[in-house]
Amino acid sequence: MDEILFFLHLPRTAGTTLNAILRENFPPEAVLSVYAREDYQRCRMLDADVLERIRLIEGHLNPESFEPPRLYGRPLRMFTLLRDPLERLVSEYVFQKTWPSNHLYAYLNENGISFQEYLASDAPLLKFRGKNFVSHCLAGVFAQDRDMDEVLTLAKKHLRESFCLVGIQERFDESLLLLAGEIGLSKLYYERRNMLRPGAAAEITDEDRALAADMNSADMELYAFARDLFEQRVRAAGPAFAARLREFRFLNKKYQKMCAMLDKSLLGEATGPILKPKA
Incomplete structure (x- = not known):
């Protein structure tokens, strides 16, 4: 059996941005996204003919086996992104409290769940989220x-x-170029997706972060281990990789500027002319 690519999407690790890039490289019928509750229910069992079309699975889900990697009885070629654990937790908490479509939005806001409660809670919905998730x-x-x-x-x-x-x-562009070489991506230019607005995490205190560090020491060590693995991959890519990275960043910056201009133009068309206030 051919391996299926599998993006294990850990929350708040630039996975939405990476998903947008991946979908530019695969036809829609070849991608299986598993995020919402309905997705999990719909994808519990898949017919063989459906699986034959799938080349990429992406989502907040684990494989049925890591050793060897398998899902739906098929071998997987897995990849993922990690982020500084404290920044990831802060971003996750703030995002879920401010994004109404999130399944925890109502629970967190109606119950007034603070960041420290989010970390320490043993409630079923939160039990593992703040403790070395x-x-x-x-x-x-x-x-x-x-x-x-x-x-x-x-x-x-x-x-x-x-x-x-x-x-x-935190080293997304390098990660993207390495991934492109690993799984054969050709369309790589991107806009950042699902970013928090500036100052959104202002309510998180130094005391909050200290508690998060204390309760997530394993994740901190795992992140340091992952960074070491990543550095090894960058070194193995050789001196030419740095030149490719500079070129990609130069061109992607131009791409992002063009996208921003287009977004602004479309917004202007949607809202009509913007009148300057009188002096």
Whole structure:
């Protein structure tokens, strides 16, 4: 059986931006997105003829097996992006409290859930979110009684052995170029998606961040491990990679400016002329 590409999308790691790039490189019928509750229900079982068309699966879901990577009984070629755990948690909390379409929006706002409560809560909806979520996810283990050293060791093993690429959100362009070489992407220019507005996380205090660091020490160590793996990949790409990266950033900056001008033009058409206030 041919391998299916599998993007394990960890929340708030630039995955929406990467998904937009991926969809430019694959026909719609070849992509299976699993995010909403309806997606999970619809995709529990897939017919063989549907699976034959699928080349890429993307979503907030784990494979059925990491060793070897498999889903729907098919072998996978997996990739993912990691982000600084504290910044990821802050971004996740703020995004979910301010995005009405999110499934936790009403729960967080109606119950007045603070960031510290989000981290420490044992409520079913929040139980793992603020406590080494990424380590549990990449280990494939969600059990509170499991020793965290074991979970972390397993997560590191999977990052090292089960993924064709582990990218870093803070180094998105480098991650994208490495991924393009790994899985054969050709259309790479992008606009950033689902970014928080400036100052959106102003309510998060130093005390909040200290608690997050204390409760997510395994994720912090896993992130450092992932960065080391990433550095190894960049070094292995050789001196020519830096030149390719400079060229890509130069051209993508022009692309983003063009997109911004087009967006502004379309907004002007939609709202009509903007009148200057009288002096």
